[in-house]
Amino acid sequence: MGLSDLFSHGKKRGESVLLIDVGATAVAGAYVRYEGDELPNILYTRRAPIEMHEGEAHERAMLRTLETLGNDILREGSPALYRAVGSGTADFILVSVDAPWQETTIRTESFEEKESFLFTRSLVTKRLTETDATPAEQILVDESVIGAIVNGYETNNPYGKKIDRASIFVLTSRIDARIAHGTIGVLRTIFHTKHIMPIAGSSLRYQAIRTVFPHEKNVLVLDATSPDVTSISLIRNGFFVMMSHTASGDGRNEANSLSAEISEIAAQYPLPRTIFLLARESDIATVRDSLTSANLEKLWISDNPPTIVPIFGSQITEWVKQATVEPADTILLLMTVYYQHRLPTDIG
Numbered sequence: 235m236g237l238s239d240l241f242s243h244g245k246k247r248g249e250s251v252l253l254i255d256v257g258a259t260a261v262a263g264a265y266v267r268y269e270g271d272e273l274p275n276i277l278y279t280r281r282a283p284i285e286m287h288e289g290e291a292h293e294r295a296m297l298r299t300l301e302t303l304g305n306d307i308l309r310e311g312s313p314a315l316y317r318a319v320g321s322g323t324a325d326f327i328l329v330s331v332d333a334p335w336q337e338t339t340i341r342t343e344s345f346e347e348k349e350s351f352l353f354t355r356s357l358v359t360k361r362l363t364e365t366d367a368t369p370a371e372q373i374l375v376d377e378s379v380i381g382a383i384v385n386g387y388e389t390n391n392p393y394g395k396k397i398d399r400a401s402i403f404v405l406t407s408r409i410d411a412r413i414a415h416g417t418i419g420v421l422r423t424i425f426h427t428k429h430i431m432p433i434a435g436s437s438l439r440y441q442a443i444r445t446v447f448p449h450e451k452n453v454l455v456l457d458a459t460s461p462d463v464t465s466i467s468l469i470r471n472g473f474f475v476m477m478s479h480t481a482s483g484d485g486r487n488e489a490n491s492l493s494a495e496i497s498e499i500a501a502q503y504p505l506p507r508t509i510f511l512l513a514r515e516s517d518i519a520t521v522r523d524s525l526t527s528a529n530l531e532k533l534w535i536s537d538n539p540p541t542i543v544p545i546f547g548s549q550i551t552e553w554v555k556q557a558t559v560e561p562a563d564t565i566l567l568l569m570t571v572y573y574q575h576r577l578p579t580d581i582g
Contacts, residue, residue, distance in 0.1 A: 250315055252307070252324035252425065253569045254300075255435070256417060257332045258292075258460055259284055261300045263307045264566045265315045265324065266554075266573070274574050275555040277318050278311035279562045293335075297416050304424040318557065327421055329432040330569055333463040335413040336434035337372065339406050340380075340477045346399040353384065353397050362404065373414050375433050376407040381473035388471060403475060407434030435565075436465045439512060440474065442568040445575040446550055452506035454496070454540075458513040458521045459565060466495050468503060476503065492525065493533070500533050507534075511544045515564055518544045 248269050255262040262281035268274045282303045286295045312322035343361055345353065358379060368374045381403035382392040392400060414432050421430055436457050443455060451472040457465040468476040476499060480491040499505065513521045525542055534540060550567040553574075562570070 248319065249325050250319060250321065250323070251573055252327045252427070253566060253573070254327060254329045254417075254421065255281075255332075255565050255569060256296065256300065256329060256335070256413070257284075257435075257565075258334060258462055261296065261303050262563070262566055263303055263311070264562055264570065265307070265311045266570050267315070267319055268574060273553065273555045274570050275318070275557055276562050276566070276570060277557050278307070278314040279558050279560065279566055280306055280311065281563065282306070293413060293416070296413075297420055300417065301420050301424070304421060308424055314557075324425060324427050325429065327425065327427050327430040328569065328573055329417055329421070329430065330435040330438050330565075331409050331413060331417070331432050332435040333460040335410040336436065337408045338434045338436040338440075338465065338477065340474060341404050341406065342401050343404055344399070344401045350396045350398055353392055353395055353400055355393055358402060368408055371411055372408040373411050374406070375409050375414070375431070376405070376437055378405050379403070380405045381475070388473060403473060405437060405440075405474065407437040409434060435459070436467075436477075438572050439565075439568050440467055441576065442572040443510065443512070443545070444469075444474075445571055446553060446568075447510070450508060450510070453508045453510055454499075454506055455510045455512065456492075456521075456525070458511070458517065464492065466492075466499065468499055468506075470503060470506070496533055505534055505540070507538075507540050509540050509542045511542055512564070513544075515546060518546075 248267070251266050251268060253264045253266060260281055260283045262279065264276055265278040266274050266276050280303060282299055284295050284299045286292070316322035343365065345357070362377055366374065379402050382389055383401045384392045384395065384397050385399060409432050417432065418430050439457055440455060451469070453469050455467040455469065457467070462481065464480050466478050466480065467474060478495050478498065480495045496505070509525070511518065511522060511525070522542060522544060545564060547561060547564040547567050550564065550571060553571045554567060556562060
């Protein structure tokens with residue numbers, strides 16, 4: 235499923251969207267109003283921690299907390315939405331699902347023939363269909379071509395040309411089927427909205443960061459928003475070329491894991507000088523300490539250590555308006571930006 239399927243209902247001139255963030259330790263929601271090319275306006279936000287009951291499965295605790303959050307949003311947020319736009323109903327619900335219930339990967343698909351051939355979207359679509367390896371316990375929620383190399387040259391417009399060879403970078407997101415169906419079921423019962431679509435959180439945040447920081451063409455992105463898994467993405471020359479994951483932990487173990495994963499990347503590509511650090515704002519200092527203790531400078535050819543740039547909500551506020559008393563957190567802000575500037579299904 236590509237992003238054209240994800241948003242196949244079409245974008246209206248004025249659209250009210252409910253954003254839902256499903257994390258391992260908390261769930262959150264925000265009502266956002268979109269008016270064409272104007273900055274999206276965040277009208278209401280709420281976050282609720284997941285508190286486990288004795289003997290309760292993690293999945294069940296999350297869905298229970300989501301139901302409570304949804305009822306709070308309906309009771310408190312819908313009136314705020316009504317006052318702003320004259321209707322308290324969302325046109326669309328976008329659900330961002332994090333680890334341990336999501337998986338985001340990037341792979342390369344290569345095309346080469348003995349004679350020159352016409353490179354088309356239908357050729358790519360056929361290949362993606364043939365290589366889909368989604369297991370029964372997951373659902374494919376996003377598969378997008380985010381870069382291409384044609385005849386040895388990187389390009390954003392590969393289609394419609396006669397070529398000898400090509401490689402495409404494919405961003406794939408999958409979500410645990412039980413979580414997807416359970417989450418959609420809870421939300422549909424509360425909000426009676428037809429258009430509900432999940433997406434993997436790490437994929438969403440990567441695409442939003444690309445929008446917020448368009449001039450950063452070479453960067454490592456460390457997504458430590460989940461307490462269990464840290465995703466490490468490499469962007470080279472504006473292309474997303476690699477993603478790896480490492481188990482999060484405490485202290486030296488986490489530092490060693492990060493160092494080992496970045497070493498694997500360094501064995502294949504030169505490392506950029508900038509590291510974007512994305513974490514829950516309350517955890518940024520701890521994660522940054524882990525990076526510092528990992529002695530990452532030894533992985534770079536230069537004697538100078540890389541620059542670690544934490545991403546705070548204050549860096550994203552120029553992309554949104556906020557009518558809420560309490561400002562939205564970084565994750566909800568990135569979700570807001572993503573929906574406004576979402577990528578097309580294919581490059582070009």
